[in-house]
Amino acid sequence: MPAFGFTTTPKPTRVDELLDSDLMSKLDQVDVMSRKIFAGKLQGERRSKKRGVSVEFADYRHYVHGDDLRFVDWNIYARLDRLFLKMFIEEEDLSLLIAIDSSASMNWGNPSKFVFCQRLAMALGYIGLANHNRVTLYGFDSGGVKPLPNLRGRRRTQEMGRWLVDLESGGASAFSDAMRSIALARQGKGVMIILSDFMFKEGYEKGLRYLAGGGYDTFCLQILAPEEVDPAKHGMAGDLRLTDIEDEDVAEVTVSAALLKRYKENLNAYCGKLRDFCVRRGMMHLSIESNTDMTTLLMEYLRKRGLLK
DSSP, X not given: OOOOXXXXXXOOOSGGGTSOHHXXXXXXXXXXXXXXXXXXXXXXXXXXXXXXXXXXXXXXEEOOTTSOGGGBOHHHHHHHSOOEEEEEEEEOOOEEEEEEEOSGGGSOTXXXXXXXXXXXXXXXXXXXXXXXXXXXXXXXXXXXXXEEEEEOSGGGHHHHHHHHHHOXXXXXXXXXXXXXXXXXXXXXXXXXXXXXXXXXXTOSHHHHHHHTTTTEEEEEEEEEOHHHHOGGGGTOOXXXXXXXXXXXXXXXXXXXXXXXXXXXXXXXXXXXXXXXXXXXXXXXXXXXXXXXXXXXXXXXXXXXXXXXX
16 A cells, blocks of 8 residues: 655754754653563562662562562561561663654655654654663664664764654665564563554565564554545545656556545555554554644653553
């Protein structure tokens, strides 16, 4: 289901065009959240990014010689005259991975899907950096996977922004190969966010299977242009010659009311199948139009869906 059309959205040339200071100040109030508990060793002290020692109690176990006495529950000892050790869920270092579809079909629509993804990736990456998570970005198309790995801390914001500004869209999609490469490069556990229209001639199933069960909490954010969602509203009518901007396949069509109705049914069915595929594998799917207000998306929609808190 390839995308056809055009874009007049100017390509960002500066980092502040991706993320302005007003939105940045709002993003300081939120953090990335995993819906899964990446539990480590159930043992004593758990280091937290902000508080030092965790207060998330998990269980007790009998004291064994050599255990750290700091985690003995002395109240239980006073009552039972037996030593029990408090256990806490150990917090693992959270990684945030953002994969951006940079194939040619993403540079389409008004606003451009690709520019929207650049801005969204910048905002999400900034949230990760501001909360001292490890952030890795990927751009992917038929030319391979372009990584920007292991960023941490606010001081890396400009570096991340320059990488996103320099990221180009072009070539065909190669989703399966890209997800396989990303899955093989995985270190630790974390949140994986995929920004794409998921309109791959090869399909999305094989690529997403590489991520399922691999320690990722995966969020599939499907970015669609307004013209894709409602072509009639944006003046698509009559006899048209459409060219696939990835492989130059040509289709001549007469756009009628019946054709538009069938198109919308097919699009809804396609998105529904993607959503169901994700749900069955513990992934979250959200369809987003590229004209969505970025502040509303981040501060409301993504918080309601459990990606941000």
